[in-house]
Amino acid sequence: VDYRGSVVSTTIDQLETPQVLVDRERLIANLDRMQQIADSHRVRLRPHIKTHKSIDIAQLQLERGAVGVTASKAEEALVFIQSGKVPSVTVAYPLIDVMKIERLITDSQRHDVELRLVIDSDAGVTAAAAAAQRCGSRVRGFVEIDVGLHRCGVSEDDPRLLPLVTRIAAEPHLEFVGILSHAGHAYAAGERDELVQIATQECAILNRVRARIENSGVAVHEVSVGATPTALASETFDGLTEMRPGNYAFLDATAVRLGIARWENVALSIVATVVSANDHYWIVDAGSKVLSSDLGAHGTANTQSYGVAFTPVSANPLRIARLSEEHGWIERSGDANLRIGDRVRIVPNHACPVANLADQLVVVSGSNVVAHWPVTARGKVR
Amino acid sequence: VDYRGSVVSTTIDQLETPQVLVDRERLIANLDRMQQIADSHRVRLRPHIKTHKSIDIAQLQLERGAVGVTASKAEEALVFIQSGKVPSVTVAYPLIDVMKIERLITDSQRHDVELRLVIDSDAGVTAAAAAAQRCGSRVRGFVEIDVGLHRCGVSEDDPRLLPLVTRIAAEPHLEFVGILSHAGHAYAAGERDELVQIATQECAILNRVRARIENSGVAVHEVSVGATPTALASETFDGLTEMRPGNYAFLDATAVRLGIARWENVALSIVATVVSANDHYWIVDAGSKVLSSDLGAHGTANTQSYGVAFTPVSANPLRIARLSEEHGWIERSGDANLRIGDRVRIVPNHACPVANLADQLVVVSGSNVVAHWPVTARGKVR
Numbered sequence: 131v132d133y134r135g136s137v138v139s140t141t142i143d144q145l146e147t148p149q150v151l152v153d154r155e156r157l158i159a160n161l162d163r164m165q166q167i168a169d170s171h172r173v174r175l176r177p178h179i180k181t182h183k184s185i186d187i188a189q190l191q192l193e194r195g196a197v198g199v200t201a202s203k204a205e206e207a208l209v210f211i212q213s214g215k216v217p218s219v220t221v222a223y224p225l226i227d228v229m230k231i232e233r234l235i236t237d238s239q240r241h242d243v244e245l246r247l248v249i250d251s252d253a254g255v256t257a258a259a260a261a262a263q264r265c266g267s268r269v270r271g272f273v274e275i276d277v278g279l280h281r282c283g284v285s286e287d288d289p290r291l292l293p294l295v296t297r298i299a300a301e302p303h304l305e306f307v308g309i310l311s312h313a314g315h316a317y318a319a320g321e322r323d324e325l326v327q328i329a330t331q332e333c334a335i336l337n338r339v340r341a342r343i344e345n346s347g348v349a350v351h352e353v354s355v356g357a358t359p360t361a362l363a364s365e366t367f368d369g370l371t372e373m374r375p376g377n378y379a380f381l382d383a384t385a386v387r388l389g390i391a392r393w394e395n396v397a398l399s400i401v402a403t404v405v406s407a408n409d410h411y412w413i414v415d416a417g418s419k420v421l422s423s424d425l426g427a428h429g430t431a432n433t434q435s436y437g438v439a440f441t442p443v444s445a446n447p448l449r450i451a452r453l454s455e456e457h458g459w460i461e462r463s464g465d466a467n468l469r470i471g472d473r474v475r476i477v478p479n480h481a482c483p484v485a486n487l488a489d490q491l492v493v494v495s496g497s498n499v500v501a502h503w504p505v506t507a508r509g510k511v512r
Numbered sequence: 513v514d515y516r517g518s519v520v521s522t523t524i525d526q527l528e529t530p531q532v533l534v535d536r537e538r539l540i541a542n543l544d545r546m547q548q549i550a551d552s553h554r555v556r557l558r559p560h561i562k563t564h565k566s567i568d569i570a571q572l573q574l575e576r577g578a579v580g581v582t583a584s585k586a587e588e589a590l591v592f593i594q595s596g597k598v599p600s601v602t603v604a605y606p607l608i609d610v611m612k613i614e615r616l617i618t619d620s621q622r623h624d625v626e627l628r629l630v631i632d633s634d635a636g637v638t639a640a641a642a643a644a645q646r647c648g649s650r651v652r653g654f655v656e657i658d659v660g661l662h663r664c665g666v667s668e669d670d671p672r673l674l675p676l677v678t679r680i681a682a683e684p685h686l687e688f689v690g691i692l693s694h695a696g697h698a699y700a701a702g703e704r705d706e707l708v709q710i711a712t713q714e715c716a717i718l719n720r721v722r723a724r725i726e727n728s729g730v731a732v733h734e735v736s737v738g739a740t741p742t743a744l745a746s747e748t749f750d751g752l753t754e755m756r757p758g759n760y761a762f763l764d765a766t767a768v769r770l771g772i773a774r775w776e777n778v779a780l781s782i783v784a785t786v787v788s789a790n791d792h793y794w795i796v797d798a799g800s801k802v803l804s805s806d807l808g809a810h811g812t813a814n815t816q817s818y819g820v821a822f823t824p825v826s827a828n829p830l831r832i833a834r835l836s837e838e839h840g841w842i843e844r845s846g847d848a849n850l851r852i853g854d855r856v857r858i859v860p861n862h863a864c865p866v867a868n869l870a871d872q873l874v875v876v877s878g879s880n881v882v883a884h885w886p887v888t889a890r891g892k893v894r
Contacts (some may be wrong), residue, residue, distance in 0.1 A: 227785070428836045455864060
């Protein structure tokens, strides 16, 4: 097992709280598992770095076979481009700001990184073409297809679809590379069977869109999907060339709820201390500034809990019923009792914003701290 | 009007988005207003810095008459102690970690800052006394009273109350300074009248507790309350010596909803750009990584919206119905239309986590950018 960072001889119990922990063995197992899924279905893996924002973890993903990374935010993509450690970066966001795109192209040229953009509007084509022209470059562009989340992308039956593809293909400074989707509505699924359906449907939509585009005379080199729930549940990868899951590196309470992970697969957790107690709640020192207030991804409220706490007093994890900025409110349950000073381990609903709120990840193996990894690309508000 | 930071000659329209803006004139008016309330009721103002985490804004508060600042997180308090610009700091959190307390005492001694701690348990007394003894210091401690939020603090009728006070008063390295409360349940109020009731009740509870403690022979020098809704709505400050509101500096959609502010009082907003559109939503480039997912404070869900967007196409602000990490989903309303590339101004539900998510605040006056203030104390997870 490969890991990086300064090795420090301390145990989790010696850490001040709250701290965001990453279990090294679980992380590695999660990375290996997804690479195996990609390999077995002969699709390339291009992990989304929004989950970890860590050059260290991206390197572990690349070493295992990832072909590059995906980012949503231009400023996060820049961090990975500038690292000199990533061969190819897809910015899976409908950028329309020429300055942002120009900066991405310039830095990609400088660091010899392949850059791929995502476009879902005429404004996006215009901006990408203008930026590429200014840089004297030719940039690869995907068209995003809306497969059910109804956020970004052009839906299958939208009359804008073919003209958009044709326009990109005709732009001398752009190269139409293929179609891309994000089945984020999978996070609202009630159970694993729904995930399989959503993945099957996504695959069918993309294959129909691909056929339509190719019938119009434009080649579709890439068909890229990306979401951890569908990546882990899917049985159909026919016609797909690439997947871009992100959350799979850590997983979280949402993944457990969706039936795609067990608690012992979750690599990210928070160690916190009980600092106060009353008749209804134990109060721990991890609040929304550590856990975020996410109830699920994309504003999906698939739970009434802000995460769960594993405690010495209960076999099952306890519900975090409320959050203040610096306080987690653990609901008392049964006769079990926690004492002030006791420590708990919290699994958040959504691991990605937790990493974004931390400046570093404390890497642990068993009860030992083995490294500190900076969250290199966090804090890029603009 | 006094302000600091490098002056830059640019307008809001020229900024890349998303950016967190602070309207200088509104900020100053909010700071002046709260100082006037404190002065008129003859209570001291000790603002909570969790809202802004900015040394620049703390200085504006101190210049107007604030006697010091309040922090919840030991690590944020340290930033203000180490700045050398704050005479007195209250850490309004039930610290039980001797190391954290020792660090606070040591740095307070070094920078000649008065330090006040908050205690609500025997573990808290033991930790504070041990740390103070190690530093050869005598530290002031409040006992926190639970006035209805049911988070931290000892309730009025709790048999632990008097023994806790007595124990602090008897510790040679501690000095019992008084009682402190946070009426955070006010954020769940439906209307302004409820805020008045909660403030009146808080005041009555604290005066009864003060009388009980003084009858037992221990002097109560300070009776400290702190929450923006009660500070702005309250009619009764009898017997109080200090208030510790924080959010009043910026205000937000929650303050408007509670009837303690109008939209034109809100000093913090986010400028964002429409990057995509579909039949149901306009998608802007400010998501939960800028706005947070807070529906209210303390996990209170007093709205179904993640903030509101002021747009050129609608007289009333539009609802942000969903959030992804990098996307705000503005619900389409009526026939009005936004175009890709249009800019919107978002007022978040809760300003405090927004400042925490940003590395800097862009200070504006009208449509001009006049300064950049670092969010000095952000990112202190532990």
